[in-house]
Amino acid sequence: MTKKPDCKTAMLNIITLVRADFPFEDSNINICGDSCVGCPKKLIELVETEIMHWESELACGETPTFQDISSFAKLCKNVRRGLVRNGLLS
Numbered sequence: 001m002t003k004k005p006d007c008k009t010a011m012l013n014i015i016t017l018v019r020a021d022f023p024f025e026d027s028n029i030n031i032c033g034d035s036c037v038g039c040p041k042k043l044i045e046l047v048e049t050e051i052m053h054w055e056s057e058l059a060c061g062e063t064p065t066f067q068d069i070s071s072f073a074k075l076c077k078n079v080r081r082g083l084v085r086n087g088l089l090s
Contacts, residue, residue: 022079
């Protein structure tokens with residue numbers, strides 16, 4: 001049986017996965033097309049802001065709660081769904 005990560009490690013794992021999956025540097029997110037289902041630019045900016053917040057908090061020694069981790073994961077899941085609808089992720 002594997003040991004579950006502590007809250008800091010869990011948050012860092014989510015941040016790592018999101019940074020690898022989301023197109024933060026893609027120039028297409030700045031272009032509005034004919035059919036826009038949620039603004040991809042704003043969605044990416046929202047997640048990027050949250051990532052910067054949590055990286056700062058973790059660097060200062062703060063420990064996220066389970067609720068913080070759950071809320072951040074839910075935000076990322078919903079933003080990913082919006083990026084898929086806009087054709088930026090598959």
